[in-house]
Amino acid sequence: MYDLFLLFTKEMVLIPVLLIMYLGGFKSESTRLLFILLFTMAFNSYLKSSFAIPLPESVNPNAYAFPSGHMQVAFVFWGWIMVEFRGFFLKLFCMGILFGVAGSLIQKGYHNWFDTLGAIGVGFVTLWAYFWLMCRKFKDPKYLPIIGVAIILLSFFLIIFNHKSFVTHYLILGALTGFTIGIYFSQKSKLWKLNLAYRHIALNCLLGFLGIGSIIFFFDQNYLEISKALRFFIQYFLIAIWVSFVVERITVRKL
Numbered sequence: 001m002y003d004l005f006l007l008f009t010k011e012m013v014l015i016p017v018l019l020i021m022y023l024g025g026f027k028s029e030s031t032r033l034l035f036i037l038l039f040t041m042a043f044n045s046y047l048k049s050s051f052a053i054p055l056p057e058s059v060n061p062n063a064y065a066f067p068s069g070h071m072q073v074a075f076v077f078w079g080w081i082m083v084e085f086r087g088f089f090l091k092l093f094c095m096g097i098l099f100g101v102a103g104s105l106i107q108k109g110y111h112n113w114f115d116t117l118g119a120i121g122v123g124f125v126t127l128w129a130y131f132w133l134m135c136r137k138f139k140d141p142k143y144l145p146i147i148g149v150a151i152i153l154l155s156f157f158l159i160i161f162n163h164k165s166f167v168t169h170y171l172i173l174g175a176l177t178g179f180t181i182g183i184y185f186s187q188k189s190k191l192w193k194l195n196l197a198y199r200h201i202a203l204n205c206l207l208g209f210l211g212i213g214s215i216i217f218f219f220d221q222n223y224l225e226i227s228k229a230l231r232f233f234i235q236y237f238l239i240a241i242w243v244s245f246v247v248e249r250i251t252v253r254k255l
Contacts, residue, residue: 006104008097009070015212019036019243023204026140029084031183031244035144036130038172040076040123042155044069047122049163056109067119071248074101075123079168085090085130087113125254142187174236180245189249204247211242 003115014037021030049066055064078094102120106110120176138147155176159169219235 004100006070006101006108008078009074009101014073016209019035019208020205021246023208024201027183028144029188031081031141031144031179032130032147032253033084034179035148035176036126037077038176039071039155040072041069041150042074042125042158042172043122043126044119045164045169046158046162046168052163053115055111059211066115067122068105068115069119070105071102071111071116071119071249072123073119074098076126078131079123079127083127143190145184148176148183152176152180165229167229168231170233171236174233175240178237178240179244182241182246186245186248189245200251204251207251208243208247211247212239215239215242252253 008182016060018034018037021033044067046067047067051064051066053064053066075098078097082091082094102116102141105116133147152173155172159165159173162169206211215238221229224234
């Protein structure tokens with residue numbers, strides 16, 4: 001049961017949720033969610049390296065514990081969905097995930113209450129500031145490419161001043177750059193405001209998953225003799241471009 005809750009903090013769940021939201025017609029909502037998710041990953045990495053509190057030796061003595069990355073990602077991701085969408089049962093579902101993730105991290109010995117509550121506190125402040133910007137100052141979707149550039153710069157500086165370098169930093173920058181470019185061209189080409197039938201949405205999602213799988217498979221074969229960091233950047237840049245612009249560009253021509 002604990003491992004089931006922790007799945008809701010991992011890319012195997014988060015990426016499909018974002019893809020279905022974006023290609024299912026919730027472009028603005030999913031874009032705002034992606035931006036805050038990727039920024040949170042960079043922010044958490046920076047905080048961990050700054051506090052430098054090691055995880056228990058039984059878990060991974062070479063990694064840092066505070067604040068919990070899984071908890072911070074879960075709080076921002078599912079917390080933003082609670083903020084962005086209405087529906088009692090959806091909010092109840094998200095609350096259940098958050099309680100389940102917190103409990104699972106503690107019960108399995110990955111983190112203590114200090115790490116978990118710290119992540120919740122940081123996530124809450126991040127969500128509050130982001131909500132104020134998104135819903136008070138820059139609610140119009142036309143600002144999303146500008147917000148994307150701002151998030152890229154903020155994440156870049158957090159990574160630059162991080163005491164340690166991780167390949168996930170290049171994933172973050174690649175995905176942010178690709179998605180910002182993709183939504184810019186999507187808005188310019190009028191794909192942004194398309195209202196598609198359910199069968200077309202299903203086709204988009206299928207094509208989206210196939211494209212992501214193909215890109216990941218290609219880069220996993222190491223056909224390109226490049227560093228792992230650069231490979232991560234290019235891989236997630238292409239995935240972001242594929243989902244945010246190319247998929248609908250292909251399917252719209254077939255309608």
